[in-house]
Amino acid sequence: RAIMPFAGKRAEVFLKPLNAAMEEFSIDTPARQAAFLAQIAHESGSLIYTREIASGAAYDDREDLGNTRPEAIRIAAEHGSTPGRWWRGHGLIQVTGFDNHRACSVALYGEPDYLLHQPYALELPLPACRSAAWFWLAHHLNDHADRGDFTRITRIINGGTNGLQDRLAYWERAQKVLAA
Numbered sequence: 001r002a003i004m005p006f007a008g009k010r011a012e013v014f015l016k017p018l019n020a021a022m023e024e025f026s027i028d029t030p031a032r033q034a035a036f037l038a039q040i041a042h043e044s045g046s047l048i049y050t051r052e053i054a055s056g057a058a059y060d061d062r063e064d065l066g067n068t069r070p071e072a073i074r075i076a077a078e079h080g081s082t083p084g085r086w087w088r089g090h091g092l093i094q095v096t097g098f099d100n101h102r103a104c105s106v107a108l109y110g111e112p113d114y115l116l117h118q119p120y121a122l123e124l125p126l127p128a129c130r131s132a133a134w135f136w137l138a139h140h141l142n143d144h145a146d147r148g149d150f151t152r153i154t155r156i157i158n159g160g161t162n163g164l165q166d167r168l169a170y171w172e173r174a175q176k177v178l179a180a
Contacts, residue, residue: 025133038171056088065097090122091131
């Protein structure tokens with residue numbers, strides 16, 4: 001609660017899944033944990049959102065996310081959607097797009113298709129935490145956290161520096177709490 005003062009009772013719901021996910025995915029030092037918690041605090045609005053607020057329409061034509069592949073278009077259409085809308089951000093770190101959902105599905109469930117057909121599974125507390133920690137490890141963000149390169153972490157997660165000041169405020173609080 002000291003790190004995410006607006007999380008309220010959600011902090012209790014997410015505490016055990018977050019701790020388990022950090023342990024499972026080697027987010028195991030105060031520097032790594034502070035950076036991780038700061039990023040997910042911003043991405044989820046202090047644990048409020050496990051699904052991206054935007055519709056995802058802006059991702060429909062994103063080739064870099066795999067959303068233009070015929071398979072992505074077909075699967076999304078089977079669910080009455082478009083690729084960007086179907087695979088908009090899910091989980092605490094907002095896993096986004098066909099390719100990322102498929103990779104996350106392999107990592108967390110051992111098969112590629114589960115999250116392609118059930119992306120909303122990542123909205124539940126444990127999968128939301130595990131998917132965020134998986135993304136963190138898969139993108140080597142521990143290395144950047146170990147070096148204190150928080151801006152680089154933000155760029156990898158966000159594609160830019162959107163919300164950097166908010167992220168930095170969470171990071172500062174997290175560093176103080178975890179140093180105590």
